[in-house]
Every structure is written in C-alpha cells, then in structure tokens.
Amino acid sequence: ILNVEQSPQSLHVQEGDSTxxxxxxxxxxxxxxxxxxxxxxxxxxxxxxxTLNGDEKKKGRISATLNTKEGYSYLYIKGSQxxxxxxxxxxxxxxxxxxxxxxxxxxx
Amino acid sequence: xxxxxxxxxxxxxxxxxxxxxxxxxxxxxxxxxWYRQDPGxxxxxxxxxxxxxxxxxxxxxxxxxxxxxxxxxxSLILESASTNQTSMYLCASRTHGGDTDxxxxxPGTRLTxx
Numbered sequence: 537i538l539n540v541e542q543s544p545q546s547l548h549v550q551e552g553d554s555t556x557x558x559x560x561x562x563x564x565x566x567x568x569x570x571x572x573x574x575x576x577x578x579x580x581x582x583x584x585x586x587t588l589n590g591d592e593k594k595k596g597r598i599s600a601t602l603n604t605k606e607g608y609s610y611l612y613i614k615g616s617q618x619x620x621x622x623x624x625x626x627x628x629x630x631x632x633x634x635x636x637x638x639x640x641x642x643x644x
Numbered sequence: 645x646x647x648x649x650x651x652x653x654x655x656x657x658x659x660x661x662x663x664x665x666x667x668x669x670x671x672x673x674x675x676x677x678w679y680r681q682d683p684g685x686x687x688x689x690x691x692x693x694x695x696x697x698x699x700x701x702x703x704x705x706x707x708x709x710x711x712x713x714x715x716x717x718x719s720l721i722l723e724s725a726s727t728n729q730t731s732m733y734l735c736a737s738r739t740h741g742g743d744t745d746x747x748x749x750x751p752g753t754r755l756t757x758x
Contacts, residue, residue, distance in 0.1 A: 539686075540686065542686075545684070570746060570747075572746075577751075578751070579648070579734075579748075579749040579750060579751050579752065580734070580749045581749075582746035582747070585745075585746060625686070625687070627686075627687075629745075629746075629747070632677070632689050632692070632702065633686070633689075634679075634686035634687040634688075635686050636684055636685055636686040637686065
C-alpha cells in the first residue's frame with residue numbers, strides 16, 4: 537500500500553450502538569500513525585498517536601488499535617452518541633500522507 | 645491554549661485574481677503546513693516549511709506559492725486563481741523534529757473561485 541486508505545467512506549450508526557472503522561497504511565519503515573477527529577465547522581483535533589505494534593489507546597468511549605506488520609489500525613466507538621458525529625482521519629505523520637476519512641453520522 | 649488562526653473562514657474570488665491566505669500560530673512551532681481538502685480525498689499537502697524563509701513542495705504545489713518571513717506566519721499565495729482551486733484550505737503547525745507529534749490545525753478557509 538502506498539497511500540493511507542480508510543474504510544468505509546461514511547457510516548450511519550444508531551445512537552447507542554458501537555461501531556468501528558479501518559485505516560490501512562504503508563507498513564514499511566513505520567514510524568507512527570495518528571488519528572484525528574474533524575467536527576463540522578471546527579478544526580481537526582488529534583485523538584491518538586500510535587507508535588508501537590499492538591498498541592491500544594483509549595479516550596473515553598473511543599479506542600484504537602495498531603498492527604504495524606500488516607499496516608492497519610482500527611478505531612472503535614462504544615455506545616455512539618450524537619457528539620461523536622464527525623469525520624475521523626488517520627495519517628502517517630512522518631510521510632505527511634492522510635486518509636480521506638470516515639464520516640460518521642449518529643442517528644438519534 | 646494552542647492556537648492556529650486563518651485570515652478568513654470564507655472567501656470568494658474571481659478567476660485570475662491573486663489570493664493570499666494567511667495563517668498565524670502562537671505556539672512557537674518551527675513546522676507549518678498548508679493542505680487542501682476536497683470531497684472524497686484526504687488532506688493533500690501543498691507546501692510546508694521547517695523554518696523561517698524555508699519552504700518545501702508538497703504533493704500538489706502547482707499553482708501555489710508560499711511565504712514564511714516570520715516564524716509565526718505562513719502565507720499561501722494563489723498567483724492567478726482558477727476554478728479548480730475551489731477548495732477547503734487548512735493550515736497546521738507542529739514542533740520541530742516532532743515526526744510523532746500531532747499537528748495543530750486552523751479552522752480552515754473555504755475558497756470559492758468563480
């Protein structure tokens with residue numbers, strides 16, 4: 537993989553349900569992977585900095601895992617709330633390449 | 645509190661006009677970046693700067709130039725705006741040598757070229 541790819545492109549989830557989405561990235565010469573959340577009318581904000589294979593990071597109901605050998609990271613949201621609605625971006629910060637994002641919409 | 649500001653949230657310009665987008669950060673960061681974001685595409689790097697008066701081309705520099713005369717300010721210039729430069733432009737900054745450090749973003753400028 538030469539680019540950072542995210543799937544799905546968009547996701548509609550019922551409030552209260554849990555969900556997850558994927559970031560695939562070039563695994564060669566891995567340095568770090570970043571996750572950002574971008575809410576409408578706001579600036580993208582950092583969620584997680586992931587550096588080690590097998591890393592699992594957690595912030596409230598949101599967590600992320602990392603597999604550097606196969607080049608993917610999962611973001612999980614438990615018990616989705618309306619405030620989780622945003623576009624979630626991942627990036628290889630050393631290569632300055634970004635995924636297109638997963639747009640998450642939580643339906644009340 | 646960390647802050648990156650951009651000169652305009654919305655901008656409408658005509659084809660052929662020269663356009664200046666300004667970005668200012670108050671964190672004393674060495675690295676600054678300009679991206680554009682279009683539907684279905686990731687953030688695409690236009691230019692970045694590692695220090696005052698230094699600039700590096702990103703993935704899509706054509707039709708753009710930049711200026712960094714002071715550490716806190718990084719300007720993006722569209723010499724002759726074209727309709728295909730209609731986009732959301734985001735500025736970001738990061739500490740020097742912080743490849744694992746997160747970037748701090750401005751609110752974005754939505755530019756429409758008619």
